[in-house]
Amino acid sequence: MCKALSLSFILSVVVFSPLDALAHDNQNLEFTPFVGYRLDGDFEQTDPATGIETELSLEDKSSYGFSIAWPYSDQRQGEFLISHYQTDFTSHNASSFSTHNKIDVTYLHIGGNVPLTHVPVPIKFSGGLGLTYLAPQSSRFDSESQFSINLGLQTRLPINEQLAFRVDARVFATFFDSDGELFCSNQGCIASVSSDLWLQGEITAGLSFSF
Template sequence: MRLSIGVLMASLCALPATAEVYVAPFAGYSFAGSEFDISSTASTDNGQGKIAESENYGLMLGITTKDPGNVYLLYSHQATDLKGAGNFSPEIITSMDVDYFHVGGSLYFPNGALQPYVTTSLGLTHMRPGDGYSNETRFSMAIGGGFEYQVSQSISLFAEVKGYATFVDADNALFCDHAGCIWKIQSDIMWQGQANIGASFKF
């Protein structure tokens, strides 16, 4: 966590006067969602739940830094399902949209046209289940790495892998409707991975 915050703060403090603005759409796959222990609020049943793997897409808007690197705002969207496990049915419990709203920074290690990089970000995870259940918003952080290939002065392609950690308070009642809550979660962190490809356009 200290490394993530350090990389982000270093990027924020190094904005050059000639910084370039860029926009970077991306798409990918969200995977390896961690299971968390849950208990039904309507019975004594215990089990596990997880967010299902599925495609995601998003957009970054940022400015370059002299490190070399960048500072960016990120939006990522995943349309997925909430699934049960253990004593709960493995079938879909409800549909769910997972959105990440982050501010982050990257540090590049140029090697000609190919530029490996590390990236970190922090912000909010917004979970929106279907079937009339309440939305939930939690603090989250991400760290990852990738490669960017410079096609021209203003266009580049990139591929990256990230890990997101959403901080969920233990023993919290989540996803409630007019009749009550689905369950209580016994977990501190919800993990999720992303593998993305995209293009960056500088102005």
């Protein structure tokens, strides 16, 4: 957890902005709905009968969400982000768990971005922190809420003064206790993590509306 707090402090210094800085440098509030594609994020599973570890695989699938950005200083922006997807996860241990299920994974983050280039199609470094919410569709299993951060790059192609096409690439890192168990029920837990970080990647595209 000390590692998580250290990363949080670095992000807050580099990219975060005070929420009261909503009008600066003649910029506007921006609303960006987007669609994307989420990658990776497998867990581990241990067969209670044999003790053998197998993989609980999450399928790469489409995602969607929105962000709200506000101006700060030096062309920086603060940003609130929600990104959601529903995916199938497959267990290779059929004796202890049904082989096909669904899970919702949602990120709720607050952060910001800073420009890396100042050309007509700029590149920005983005980051944020918040919560990862993992919710199996089966009511038999508990959902999980964990602290997480994201880091990435974004670019945008202006269409007119109020509209721009935006592309983001992010890595989400969720912090777990090492060897922690997940998605538990009366019959036990179906997954675990063997490290402090659970990683997913996401590529998104959307339209930014300025107000």
